[in-house]
Amino acid sequence: xxxxxxxxxxxxxxxxxxxxxxxxxxxxxxxxxxxxxxxxxxxxxxxxxxxxxxxxxxxxxxxxxxxxxxxxxxxxxxxxxxxxxxxxxxxxxxxxxxxxxxxxxxxxxxxxxxxxxxxxxxxxxxxxxxxxxxxxxxxxxxxxxxxxxxxxxxxxxxxxxxxxxxxxxxxxxxxxxxxxxxxxxxxxxxxxxxxxxxxxxxxxxxxxxxxxxxxxxxxxxxxxxxxxxxxxxxxxxxxxxxxxxxxxxxxxxxxxxxxxxxxxxxxxxxxxxxxxxxxxxxxxxxxxxxxxxxxxxxxxxxxxxxxxxxxxxxxxxxxxxxxxxxxxxxxxxxxxxxxxxxxxxxxxxxxxxxxxxxxxxxxxxxxxxxxxxxxxxxxxxxxxxxxxxxxxxxxxxxxxxxxxxxxxxxxxxxxxxxxxxxxxxxxxxxxxxxxxxxxxxxxxxxxxxxxxxxxxxxxxxxxxxxxxxxxxxxxxxxxxxxxxxxxxxxxxxxxxxxxxxxxxxxxxxxxxxxxxxxxxxxxxxxxxxxxxxxxxxxxxxxxxxxxxxxxxxxxxxxxxxxxxxxxxxxxxxxxxxxxxxxxxxxxxxxxxxxxxxxxxxxxxxxxxxxxxxxxxxxxxxxxxxxxxxxxxxxxxxxxx
Numbered sequence: 001x002x003x004x005x006x007x008x009x010x011x012x013x014x015x016x017x018x019x020x021x022x023x024x025x026x027x028x029x030x031x032x033x034x035x036x037x038x039x040x041x042x043x044x045x046x047x048x049x050x051x052x053x054x055x056x057x058x059x060x061x062x063x064x065x066x067x068x069x070x071x072x073x074x075x076x077x078x079x080x081x082x083x084x085x086x087x088x089x090x091x092x093x094x095x096x097x098x099x100x101x102x103x104x105x106x107x108x109x110x111x112x113x114x115x116x117x118x119x120x121x122x123x124x125x126x127x128x129x130x131x132x133x134x135x136x137x138x139x140x141x142x143x144x145x146x147x148x149x150x151x152x153x154x155x156x157x158x159x160x161x162x163x164x165x166x167x168x169x170x171x172x173x174x175x176x177x178x179x180x181x182x183x184x185x186x187x188x189x190x191x192x193x194x195x196x197x198x199x200x201x202x203x204x205x206x207x208x209x210x211x212x213x214x215x216x217x218x219x220x221x222x223x224x225x226x227x228x229x230x231x232x233x234x235x236x237x238x239x240x241x242x243x244x245x246x247x248x249x250x251x252x253x254x255x256x257x258x259x260x261x262x263x264x265x266x267x268x269x270x271x272x273x274x275x276x277x278x279x280x281x282x283x284x285x286x287x288x289x290x291x292x293x294x295x296x297x298x299x300x301x302x303x304x305x306x307x308x309x310x311x312x313x314x315x316x317x318x319x320x321x322x323x324x325x326x327x328x329x330x331x332x333x334x335x336x337x338x339x340x341x342x343x344x345x346x347x348x349x350x351x352x353x354x355x356x357x358x359x360x361x362x363x364x365x366x367x368x369x370x371x372x373x374x375x376x377x378x379x380x381x382x383x384x385x386x387x388x389x390x391x392x393x394x395x396x397x398x399x400x401x402x403x404x405x406x407x408x409x410x411x412x413x414x415x416x417x418x419x420x421x422x423x424x425x426x427x428x429x430x431x432x433x434x435x436x437x438x439x440x441x442x443x444x445x446x447x448x449x450x451x452x453x454x455x456x457x458x459x460x461x462x463x464x465x466x467x468x469x470x471x472x473x474x475x476x477x478x479x480x481x482x483x484x485x486x487x488x489x490x491x492x493x494x495x496x497x498x499x500x501x502x503x504x505x506x507x508x509x510x511x512x513x514x515x516x517x518x519x520x521x522x523x524x525x526x527x528x529x530x531x532x533x534x535x536x537x538x539x540x541x542x543x544x545x546x547x548x549x550x551x552x553x554x555x556x557x558x559x560x561x562x563x564x565x566x567x568x569x570x571x572x573x574x575x576x577x578x579x580x581x582x583x584x585x586x587x588x589x590x591x592x593x594x595x596x597x598x599x600x601x602x603x604x605x606x607x608x609x610x611x612x613x614x615x616x617x618x619x620x621x622x623x624x625x626x627x628x629x630x631x632x633x634x635x636x637x638x639x640x
Contacts, residue, residue, distance in 0.1 A: 025123035033057045033074055036118070045104075045125050047097035058121075063095050077110075078117065091126065102127045149216075149226070149245035151183070155203070155238055158182040158195070170247065172219035183243065188217045202232045202241065216245065225249045254414050261416040278319045280523045283618035286312035287529040290621050291536060316618045333371045333470070335495040338402050338425055339363045341374070345381060352382070353389050353398060362401040370423050371493035372470045380466040383459035384427040384486050391431030391484060401426040405489070415473040421492035422472065428485040434478040442476055463488075515561035515632055516540045520550045520578065521594075522569045526617075530564065530594075533621050537628065547573025547581075554582060560589075562632060567595035567614075579612060590631040594619070 025042035029035055038053050046053070046061050053060070059067035076082045089107035096102065103126040111118055143150050149167035153160045163178045171178065171186055184195050201207040210230045217223050226245040233242050286309060293305045342361065350359055388398050403424045412419040434442060441447045443464035463486070467474040472490040517539050521527035524545070531541040542557055544550035546569050554560065563582060565575040573581075579591040591612045607614050615627050 025121075025125070027053075027058065027061070027121045027123065029058045029119050029121070031074060031078060031117045031119075033059065033070060035060075042123060045096075045123065046094065052097075061095055063093050063101050066092060067095075074119070089122075094123070094125070103130045148247075149243075151178075151243050151245070152233075152240050153183060153243070155232070155240055158184065158192075158241075161240065167245070170218070170224075171216065186216050187214055188223065189215055199230075199241070202230065208232075213248065225252050250410075254410070257414040258416065276319075278315065279617050280526050282312050282315050282319065284523075284525040284529050286316065286618055286620065287533060291529075291532055294536070312618075332375075333373050335369045335371050335493050335497040336374060336377070337367065337369055337497045338377075338423055338490075339367050340497070341377060342381070342400055342402065342425070345378060348382070349385050349398075352386060354394055356395045357389060357392060358397040360397070360399050362399060364401075364403045366404075367402050368404050368421060368423050368492040369495065369497050370470075370490045371495065372490060373466075376466050376470075380463045380488070381425075381427075383463050387459055387486075388427055388429035388431065388484070391429050391433075393431070396430040396483075398430075399426075399428045401428070404492075407489075415475070415489060417471075417473055417489070417491075422489050423492055424487050424489050426485055426487040428483060430483045433480055433482055434476065434484050436480070439476060439478060443474070460486075514538055514540055516542065516557070516559060517562045517564050518542045518544065518550060518553060518557070518560045520544045520547065520563070520565035520569070520575070522546055522566060526566075530624075533624055534564070534628075536621065537625055539628070546571045547575075547578040550578055551581065558585075562590045562592060562628075564592045564594070567593050576607065576612070579610075583610075592627050592631060 023041055025045045026037075026039045027035060027042050028037040035053050035056055035058055038050060043050050043053070048060075059070050062070060089105055092104060092106050093101050094104040105124040105126055107122045109120050109122070111120065144164050146164060147166055149170055150162075150164040151160055151167050152162035159180070159182050160178050163175055168175050168178060173181070184190050184192055187195070190198070198210070198212070202210055208231060211228070213225065213227050215223050216226050225248045227248045228243055228245045230241060230243040233240050289305050289309045289312060293302060293309065296302050296305065342363065346359070346361070353359060385398065392398075401424075403426075405422050405424050407415065407417065407419050407422055409419050438447075443460050445461040447461075464474055467488055467490070470490055472488060474489070475487045476484060477487075478484040517534050519527055519530045519534065519541050520543075521530060522545055527543055527545070531543055534541050542553050542560065544553050548571055550563075550565070563579060565578055567575040569575060569578075575593045575595075579589075579593070583589055583591070593607060593612055593614050594617050595614060613627055613631055615623060
């Protein structure tokens with residue numbers, strides 16, 4: 001048989017090595033509480049040297065409130081046998097050499113040698129576990145109080161195992177109800193198969209984290225958008241899925257509003273550019289037809305030219321609406337009281353709506369003033385009323401409401417406006433409403449839900465352009481089957497409206513004799529037309545294709561009587577800049593600027609401030625004659 005070594009008896013030296021090898025503190029005291037032995041772990045734990053500890057009362061290792069009672073516990077135990085400490089473990093506090101207190105677990109055992117009692121204390125430092133416990137409780141509170149939904153669910157059954165307070169509140173279920181459910185039960189977009197397919201990258205380890213947007217359905221059936229971040233946790237076995245869901249309904253609404261605004265801006269840029277080019281074409285077509293008409297005396301030819309001119313005029317109206325949508329029509333804003341404006345249109349509205357539509361007003365008292373173009377405002381309000389009439393098929397109720405409203409940062413962002421004070425005007429109808437798929441398109445040019453014979457689809461786009469160019473916004477709401485509500489949001493004006501203000505009439509002076517007029521226009525066809533019209537009106541003309549060319553003409557013909565220029569031109573010199581350059585030498589030089597749209601309202605304001613007359617494109621010969629009379633009627637011809 002193989003030789004088996006018998007274990008040797010454990011001696012005193014072995015006991016010392018054992019005490020030093022354990023990772024917990026061990027101290028030995030006599031019946032008076034004097035420290036007789038401490039191991040290395042105790043020395044490290046309490047921060048004293050071994051020499052400083054041995055021979056002193058164990059009370060040095062306790063806070064004062066424990067130290068005062070300690071000797072009494074030992075005495076009672078020796079006298080009565082009471083085991084309040086002895087033979088039991090309990091959580092107490094320790095006292096380190098640096099004065100710090102720390103939690104510890106103390107178990108005290110008694111042993112006797114030759115009838116003399118000794119006590120051994122086994123000390124566990126609970127600082128780290130206490131911190132862990134406190135952190136766990138703190139984390140639990142954070143999870144419970146988080147506004148996000150935090151849920152843990154089983155990897156196999158998918159049933160919820162933990163749900164926080166927000167999950168229960170947001171979903172409208174009790175916690176116990178949710179613990180009997182799965183994520184599929186609160187997500188109308190998933191079934192068990194599709195959800196398992198979604199989780200597969202986490203289950204297989206292909207992904208550590210999954211992030212996606214979906215929809216949650218509350219107990220009452222209402223839905224809201226959520227963004228979910230999910231991961232697989234292996235902190236327990238079997239592993240669990242942890243999902244954090246954030247309600248992003250409002251964020252998605254704001255993003256959709258911003259995207260819609262950008263889309264409308266892009267459409268406006270395209271539309272405005274096309275409309276501007278068409279304006280030039282219509283100017284040439286209409287102007288030459290006008291001149292041709294003046295040369296004809298045959299009734300049949302005049303009829304043909306007349307129809308062509310009418311078509312050109314209608315085309316000009318179309319481009320005007322497109323430019324309004326693109327926010328490139330010129331405005332003449334003034335402070336207005338919207339309540340007065342609405343009441344002033346009441347009679348016209350009632351005639352347009354018909355007797356079968358009830359019209360009512362809910363007008364806010366002390367309504368703040370707004371600064372808008374009165375004629376364009378009237379046009380926008382009429383378009384909204386007519387749109388409502390058509391939506392109600394001639395029968396129903398139309399309500400006009402005004403209100404003061406202050407937009408906070410969130411609301412203003414949704415409207416792409418700065419925060420502040422605004423005035424709202426809402427037009428609500430009792431029609432069948434607008435389909436959800438059409439709501440995002442109702443303000444687009446040429447979009448209509450009225451069918452082939454229902455209109456050109458420019459009324460609401462004009463309203464949109466008017467609102468945006470006026471520094472505001474327009475919104476539409478239409479719960480299914482409950483009609484539609486269009487709301488104009490216009491900035492509050494610091495200026496007060498002038499009651500009863502009407503344009504002053506003026507007496508026109510006669511045009512007088514011939515004048516020399518410099519025509520500056522980059523479009524050659526429009527430039528030739530303008531020159532022909534002026535010559536037809538008995539004036540002499542010079543022509544230039546842009547600002548630098550015009551300055552060269554002035555060098556050789558400094559005696560011009562009037563500058564007639566386009567507003568927007570190439571080669572670095574606009575019509576306004578050209579006029580300013582010329583007026584540095586001729587301060588009283590009359591200037592007429594033609595513009596199909598204003599790229600900046602400040603430019604239009606500058607024209608008024610500098611006494612420059614503006615004529616819109618396209619215009620007819622009569623409008624041009626009126627402008628010349630206003631500028632030249634009392635101005636003597638050069639050289640007189």
